[in-house]
Structure formats: C-alpha cells, structure tokens
Amino acid sequence: MAPRAASKTAESSDKVGVICRALRRAIIEQALEPGAKLPEDSLGERFGVSRTIARHALGQLAAEGLVELRRNRIAVVATPSWQEARDAFDIRIELERLVVRQLAGKLTKNQIAELTAHVDAEDRARDGSDAVSIRLATEFHILLAHMTNSPILVRYVSEVAYRCCLTLSLYSRPHSSECAINEHRAIIAALVKGDEAKVMGLMHSHLDSVANRALVAPAPQRGRDLLEILAPYAEERDGGRVVKLSKVVRAR
Amino acid sequence: MAPRAASKTAESSDKVGVICRALRRAIIEQALEPGAKLPEDSLGERFGVSRTIARHALGQLAAEGLVELRRNRIAVVATPSWQEARDAFDIRIELERLVVRQLAGKLTKNQIAELTAHVDAEDRARDGSDAVSIRLATEFHILLAHMTNSPILVRYVSEVAYRCCLTLSLYSRPHSSECAINEHRAIIAALVKGDEAKVMGLMHSHLDSVANRALVAPAPQRGRDLLEILAPYAEERDGGRVVKLSKVVRAR
DNA sequence: GACGCCTGAATTGCATGCAATTTGACGGCC
DNA sequence: GGCCGTCAAATTGCATGCAATTCAGGCGTC
Numbered sequence: 001m002a003p004r005a006a007s008k009t010a011e012s013s014d015k016v017g018v019i020c021r022a023l024r025r026a027i028i029e030q031a032l033e034p035g036a037k038l039p040e041d042s043l044g045e046r047f048g049v050s051r052t053i054a055r056h057a058l059g060q061l062a063a064e065g066l067v068e069l070r071r072n073r074i075a076v077v078a079t080p081s082w083q084e085a086r087d088a089f090d091i092r093i094e095l096e097r098l099v100v101r102q103l104a105g106k107l108t109k110n111q112i113a114e115l116t117a118h119v120d121a122e123d124r125a126r127d128g129s130d131a132v133s134i135r136l137a138t139e140f141h142i143l144l145a146h147m148t149n150s151p152i153l154v155r156y157v158s159e160v161a162y163r164c165c166l167t168l169s170l171y172s173r174p175h176s177s178e179c180a181i182n183e184h185r186a187i188i189a190a191l192v193k194g195d196e197a198k199v200m201g202l203m204h205s206h207l208d209s210v211a212n213r214a215l216v217a218p219a220p221q222r223g224r225d226l227l228e229i230l231a232p233y234a235e236e237r238d239g240g241r242v243v244k245l246s247k248v249v250r251a252r
Numbered sequence: 253m254a255p256r257a258a259s260k261t262a263e264s265s266d267k268v269g270v271i272c273r274a275l276r277r278a279i280i281e282q283a284l285e286p287g288a289k290l291p292e293d294s295l296g297e298r299f300g301v302s303r304t305i306a307r308h309a310l311g312q313l314a315a316e317g318l319v320e321l322r323r324n325r326i327a328v329v330a331t332p333s334w335q336e337a338r339d340a341f342d343i344r345i346e347l348e349r350l351v352v353r354q355l356a357g358k359l360t361k362n363q364i365a366e367l368t369a370h371v372d373a374e375d376r377a378r379d380g381s382d383a384v385s386i387r388l389a390t391e392f393h394i395l396l397a398h399m400t401n402s403p404i405l406v407r408y409v410s411e412v413a414y415r416c417c418l419t420l421s422l423y424s425r426p427h428s429s430e431c432a433i434n435e436h437r438a439i440i441a442a443l444v445k446g447d448e449a450k451v452m453g454l455m456h457s458h459l460d461s462v463a464n465r466a467l468v469a470p471a472p473q474r475g476r477d478l479l480e481i482l483a484p485y486a487e488e489r490d491g492g493r494v495v496k497l498s499k500v501v502r503a504r
Numbered sequence: 505g506a507c508g509c510c511t512g513a514a515t516t517g518c519a520t521g522c523a524a525t526t527t528g529a530c531g532g533c534c
Numbered sequence: 535g536g537c538c539g540t541c542a543a544a545t546t547g548c549a550t551g552c553a554a555t556t557c558a559g560g561c562g563t564c
Binding site for chain 4: 505506507508509510511512513514515516517518519520521522523524525526527528529530531532533534
Binding site for chain 1: 340350402
C-alpha cells in the first residue's frame with residue numbers, strides 16, 4: 001500500500017502534520033480526555049518544535065472541531081454538547097451513505113482484501129483495550145472513504161468520524177462498539193454484491209445504531225461541563241442556605 | 253438578531269478571522285482568480301499584520317480547500333479539478349438536503365422574513381456584477397444552514413458552498429446563476445409549508461441544476477491549470493518537431 | 505534562436521523575544 | 535470560616551530575525 005502522502009489539504013509541512021496526527025490519535029484513543037489542557041509550549045517541547053508549530057497544529061485541530069481554542073486561554077480538547085454529537089452523527093450518516101453509494105460494486109480485489117484484513121484486525125483487537133477497538137472501528141470508515149478517491153469526501157468523513165469518536169468517549173457507556181464488527185462485514189459483503197440501495201440502508205442503520213447505543217440520554221453521564229450540568233441546581237438550597245456556585249466554578 | 257459571534261471553530265483571534273473572511277470573499281467574488289498568488293508578506297502588509305498572522309490565515313483557508321499550500325512555495329488560490337468540483341456538489345446536495353429536512357415547517361416569522369429579504373436582495377443585484385450575484389446566491393444557502401443552529405452543519409455547508417462557488421468561477425460559462433432566484437423562492441415556500449419531502453426534492457434539483465449548468469463539460473474552458481490541460485499534448489508534434497513544454501511550464 | 509546553467513532577489517520555515525492577558529494563591533477583611 | 539482584592543507565575547498574541555529554499559533573469563553555449 002502506498003504511504004498515503006500527507007492528507008494534502010494542510011498539515012503538509014510535516015512537522016505540523018505529525019503533531020496533528022499524534023494528537024488526533026491521542027484524542028480518539030482517549031489518552032487525552034475532553035477538557036484536557038494543551039499548552040503550546042508543553043506540546044512544542046514534547047515534539048521538539050517551537051510554539052509556533054504547536055500553535056499551528058492546534059489551529060488545524062480546532063478547525064476540525066477536536067480542539068477548543070479560546071483567546072488568551074490554554075487550548076483544550078473539545079467537549080461537544082449532546083446536541084452537537086447528534087448533529088455530527090446526522091451529517092456522518094449522509095456522508096457515509098454517499099461513500100457506499102459511490103463504492104457499491106466498484107471495489108477492486110485489492111480493496112476488498114484490504115477491507116477484510118482491517119475487519120479481521122478489529123476482530124483480533126476485541127480483547128485489547130476499548131480505546132483501540134474504537135479507533136479501529138473509526139478507521140474502517142475512513143478507509144472506505146479513501147477508496148472513493150475523493151479527497152473532499154475523505155476529509156469530511158474523517159473529520160466527522162473523529163468528532164463522533166470523541167463524543168462516544170464522552171457520552172457512551174463502555175463496550176458499546178462491540179457488535180459493530182459484524183455490521184462492518186455485512187457492509188463489505190453488500191458492497192461486493194453491488195446492491196446500492198441495500199448497502200446504503202446497511203450503512204444508515206449501522207451508524208444509527210452506533211449513535212443510538214451511545215447517545216441514549218440527553219444528559220451526559222461523565223460530564224466535564226460542570227457548569228452546564230449544574231445550571232438547573234444553581235438555585236437549589238442546601239439546608240436552608242443558598243449554595244454558592246463560585247467554588248464549583250473554580251473547580252472547573 | 254445576535255451578532256453571530258465569530259464562527260467559533262477557529263478564526264476567533266479576530267485578526268486571523270478578518271483576513272480569512274476578506275480572502276474568502278475576494279475569492280468567491282473572483283477578485284482573486286484560481287491560481288492567484290498569495291505571498292505571506294504582501295498579505296501581512298496589506299492587512300497591517302505580520303507574516304505570522306497571514307500565514308495562519310492561509311493555513312485555515314487551505315484547510316477549507318480554498319487555498320493551495322505547497323511547501324516552500326507561494327500559496328495560491330486553489331484550482332479544483334473538474335472531478336473535485338463534481339464531488340463537492342455531490343456532498344453539498346446531501347448536506348443541504350439535511351439542512352432543509354431539519355428546517356421544514358420550523359421556521360420562525362423572523363427567519364422567513366430574513367430569507368425573503370435576502371432573495372429580494374438577490375433580485376436587486378441582478379443588474380450588478382455577476383460576482384455579487386454569485387456571492388449572494390451562495391450566501392442564501394449559508395443563511396439557511398445557520399438557521400439549523402447546528403455549528404457543524406453551518407461549517408460544512410459553508411465550506412462546501414464556497415468550494416462550489418470557486419469551481420463555478422472556473423468551469424461555468426457566464427450568467428449561469430440567473431434563474432436560481434426563483435428556485436430559492438420556491439424553496440422558501442416549501443419550507444414554510446413544511447413539506448419535508450417536497451423541499452428536499454426541490455433543494456436536490458436546484459443544486460443539481462446549478463451543477464449541471466456549470467459542469468457540463470469535463471474539460472475546463474478557461475483553464476488556469478495549463479499543465480493539466482496540456483498534458484495530453486505533451487508528446488504532440490508541431491510541424492515535425494516535438495514541442496517542449498518547459499516554456500509553457502514557465503508561463504504558469 | 506532556443507536551451508541550460510548560474511547567481512542575486514524574493515519567499516517561505518521556523519525559532520525566539522517582548523508585551524498583554526489569564527491563572528491561582530496568598531493575605532486581609534467581614 | 536468564607537469572601538474578595540492584589541500580585542507573581544504561567545501562558546498566549548504577535549512581530550521579528552536568520553537559515554534554507556525557490557524564483558527570475560542574464561549569460562554562455564550549442
């Protein structure tokens with residue numbers, strides 16, 4: 001397989017690209033949880049570059065929605081709201097339907113082998129950490145997108161898939177990505193068979209079920225967004241005295 | 253209406269955002285044609301900032317696909333291939349179907365008024381320059397996207413719409429955006445009526461016809477990408493002698 | 505006359521430095 | 535004991551400087 005020459009859009013300058021890829025991976029594997037701080041010079045030091053480069057990388061990731069950039073404040077890993085997560089999945093469904101529509105019946109033998117190999121790898125990773133499973137599942141979809149040979153589609157699918165991955169780590173209960181592997185196999189089979197409508201339906205229900213398994217409750221379970229979670233309790237009383245929020249706000 | 257606080261994803265640092273917006277607008281109004289050079293310090297000087305900022309802005313625009321960034325070379329306005337243009341439209345169709353699906357029957361009075369006012373402005377701009385007409389037509393779609401209140405959708409629709417706009421300037425013959433105004437009115441009407449299927453169909457055929465009016469021939473008519481255009485002729489002979497391409501390459 | 509090389513000017517790649525802002529912690533006050 | 539103002543440390547915002555690369559034009563050669 002060709003060493004997929006630096007995804008072209010940006011991050012071409014390599015140094016920036018390396019940092020972007022590393023951070024993306026760290027984020028989707030949850031080594032960096034949503035809300036984690038990303039100071040420019042720590043990053044620069046870690047990767048052996050100056051702040052200028054680290055800053056540029058953060059800019060790119062912010063454009064992708066993985067990182068939140070606040071003026072004069074330390075950048076943090078993004079914490080998408082539940083609604084944003086839902087929106088991301090809606091978009092993802094449409095984009096990936098487009099992918100499989102373009103791919104149905106048009107896969108080469110090599111591509112089929114590559115996809116199968118990937119799903120096999122997913123299978124083998126079942127026993128490993130959840131983080132790796134989730135990353136592999138995401139990469140399956142990105143691999144599909146690559147096969148369309150449409151750089152734009154690749155970029156959007158990748159972005160939105162990463163975003164979804166990030167939200168999964170926020171809102172889903174553990175082990176929610178288990179049974180996805182069979183669905184991946186079914187999609188490959190339908191692609192090979194060339195049944196456009198069928199494979200679009202499969203992809204739709206696959207993503208829909210991933211989303212539904214994950215986004216059951218509108219209220220986050222492991223919330224970092226304390227302020228938002230506690231908003232309804234702001235006026236709550238604690239033994240007759242109004243509880244001040246300042247302490248909680250500090251804790252943020 | 254709230255002054256829609258700086259599109260949030262990036263370009264928040266204002267200075268970068270200002271340059272991005274200015275360049276985007278210049279590009280879609282064709283003040284900057286595809287292939288136009290964008291040297292960092294000229295930009296910086298023009299906007300009264302240092303190269304650092306100009307560079308950052310170029311990075312953002314590159315991520316959006318409006319600018320091409322080649323290592324150690326002057327950045328240029330992107331010149332999407334015909335295939336990329338087609339892909340962009342395909343994606344755009346799906347995204348905008350999603351927009352109107354979410355919006356059907358849910359518009360407030362204010363929003364309806366805003367949309368109507370915008371189309372009226374498009375009407376008034378008919379006599380003006382083509383560039384302005386095209387920009388307004390594009391902004392109609394972005395305005396719709398904003399009304400979904402989904403930042404992700406806004407970002408993707410904006411991006412892909414700008415990209416399409418850029419390709420229109422490359423491949424379309426003049427005056428191809430004329431009759432779109434009535435289609436915009438029809439879409440508003442269907443949105444108000446709340447007929448989801450109808451409005452999705454309308455949006456689909458609207459964009460499809462824009463694309464088809466523009467992207468009729470796979471071969472660009474006003475090509476800037478000389479190298480690509482001339483590739484088939486590379487071995488062509490000119491009166492018995494092989495024509496060297498170096499001169500043409502220089503002209504790029 | 506056209507091609508190719510070679511050199512100065514232009515331009516980018518990146519690091520660093522300084523000013524401005526935020527952070528968070530300490531001490532005083534109610 | 536908890537709240538608020540003040541101040542040093544940490545951090546970002548941005549400009550500038552230097553090295554490396556590319557670009558453009560002139561010269562010599564075929």
